[in-house]
Amino acid sequence: PGVVxxxxxxxLAYISNTYCVNPTPLVAVKDTEVLPGQEYDPAGKGVSFFKVYPNPTLGLxxxxxxxxxxxVFVEIYTMLGEQIxxxxxxxxxxxxxxxxxxSNAVFIIRVLKGETIGFERIIKQ
Structure with a gap:
């Protein structure tokens, strides 16, 4: 009742006798490997050794x-993981x-400088 x-x-609906048991989470986890000599950032943002501006940007x-x-190598990815x-x-x-x-979107910038890796997001408006 009340469902439209x-x-x-x-x-898709079904009746179960397991009631409110927590379902298995639908989350994929990827192990992160830190190479010898490489800095590790548990927050996942990377090491801050660069900046991007203006952010947001109209393009440039x-x-x-x-x-x-x-x-020094720079890679830019869409949020779907496509390298552009x-x-x-x-x-x-x-x-x-x-x-x-x-297109207007959020992009991920990955900078590799020697054995150091940093990440930053940039918004294209």
């Missing part, structure tokens, strides 16, 4: 490292990226 299913919708944004590195940028910016302190061709 819209046209084109589906409803700058990634600025605290100091230039000899091996893979750029070597070794030796540079600042680099301007352009997301203007992308």
């Amino acid at each position: 299913v819209q046209q084109g919708g589906h409803l 944004f700058t990634l600025e490292l605290d100091e230039p590195g000899t091996l 940028v893979n750029k070597d910016i070794s030796g540079l302190r600042k680099y301007e990226f352009d997301l203007s061709t992308q």
Whole structure:
């Protein structure tokens, strides 16, 4: 009683004698491996050695490292995990990226500097 299913919708219901037993959670867990010499960040944000601005952005944004590195790679991912940028910016302190061709969304920036990895979110409006 009181349940409405819209046209084109589906409803699955059943009666059970197990009552209110907690169901198995539908969460997938991935183990994280920390390589020797690599810093670990339990909060999952990564090590802060760079900044991105402006954030939010209309498309163009700058990634600025605290100091230039000899091996620096930047990867940008959609929230679905699709890699849209893979750029070597070794030796540079600042680099301007352009997301203007992308839809308005949140993107994940992953920066690998030597054996250090950092993450940041950027919002494209």
